[in-house]
Amino acid sequence: MTMAPAKYLHIDRVCKSFTNGSKVTEVLSDIRLTIDKGEFVSIIGHSGCGKSTLLNLIAGLTDVTTGALKLEGREVNAPGPERAVVFQNHSLLPWLSVYDNVKLAVNKVFSGTKSRAQRHDWIMQNLDLVQMTHAADKRPGEISGGMRQRVGIARALSMEPKVLLLDEPFGALDALTRAHLQDAVMDIHARLGNTMIMITHDVDEAVLLADRIVMMTNGPAATIGEVLEVGIPRPRDRIALASQPDYVRAREAVLRFLYERHRFVEAAE
């Protein structure tokens, strides 16, 4: 075998099984995926197939059972701020204000490289990116779900991650807020050009946001069934897109995968 050219994020034949006593469940099997720098990848699949598990593997929050996971050629084996996560349920610390939640991350990541004043500016800059400066002093309990999710994104972005991992970040939000935050994410991606991997169960969201859509088969032992190049030029506009043939085709492809070839089967043992 020859050395392949340097890949940015390389997931190479990764398997993941959970051991519970004597019972071993293989959740992910033979996952192979290479993601380029600055790429936006959506992962879609039925509930329980192992999307979160895959994201946690990339984040380093869980260890791979077999296979290798490399970021810029270096093995991923522990979590770190260069792979920041926006969690499904925001995971803000309720006893800290919005500002302090972001500050915790900024102080940890930039304590050696930025002065106190620079760190303050950086916190405000990130809150501004998600339009949350007005609520900087509020506690997470005092703001809406959509706002919390935005602060979660600001916190993750403030770490200046190489890869931003989003686990169904808008799953619990209403359609309007969701659309608003999708636009915000697209805008941030366009401005910062960072690599983003986003789990979603929403076909429209996947097609709207992603360069490529990774479709996962049903578990157990789920794997990547298909990868779709979306190929719609950016910037994308949700209204203009709706009637565009590329969009309709991509949407149909994902729907076919999910509802024809890999129908959701309840309690697959």
Added chain:
Amino acid sequence: MSVVALKKAPPPVKQAPAQVVPLPVAARSGQWLQKSVAWVVSSVLPPLVVLLVLLAIWQIAFSGPTAGLPTPTKVWAESSELILDPFFVYGSQDIGLGWRVLTSLERVAYGFGLAAIAGVLMGAVIGQSALMMRGFDPIFQVLRTVPPLAWLPISLAAFMDSRPSAIFVIFITAIWPIIINTAAGVRAIPQDYRNVAAVLRLNQVEFFWKIMVPSAAPYIFSGLRIGVGLSWLAIVAAEMLTGGVGIGFFIWDAWNSSRLTDIIVALIYIGVTGFVLDRMVGWLGAVISRGTAT
């Protein structure tokens, strides 16, 4: 339906003028006064009435010539000075109960303070690992039921000196609920917060201060609250060792010289102080863990 309504309608109509008319007037002139009166009626009056009834029963029950206990009036007659002037100083050993309580509180502050620090740290370490929890928890559950007096001889044998032994008795009585509750609080830290800490690569010390303490604060404070109560319970046992001027020793001393009425007054002092301590820790916990609830 309508018949019932018709039948029941008249009484409210009759009462209504008497109730409704004075209200707006009162609301304008003295809403604050009205509120505080309502508070006195609802919160102060009931315990006061119960107290008076209990005192009356006590008075009647022990009025006979052969009664073993002094009646409230006798307590007042013989020991009113102790109640009225908590802070007299007649000599180095003859001081008011207020001073004695303060002396004892200092002792409790040492014992409980040590128990709080050690208990939270041990609870934090034990709560971090399911294995440690399984190993230690049953032992703590047993130890926590050992009464303060039982620790006395062990403590004396270990320290050979009354002062540290007394503080150790308070310490060892108070520490178990603190450890147990802190450990439970640490186990209950949501995985989400642990994930956040992991992504940020917080070290042990940062994790302790930034995640563990605030997240487990309600648990820690309920442990501290039980602990402060227990440490105050241990004061009599502890001061049986040390002697001196504490409230605990005062009781022991009064018992040895059969001053029953003094003991009763001292009990009231201990009870009220314990109540205040409990409320203080409870209040502190409520203030500090305000943000953790959501």
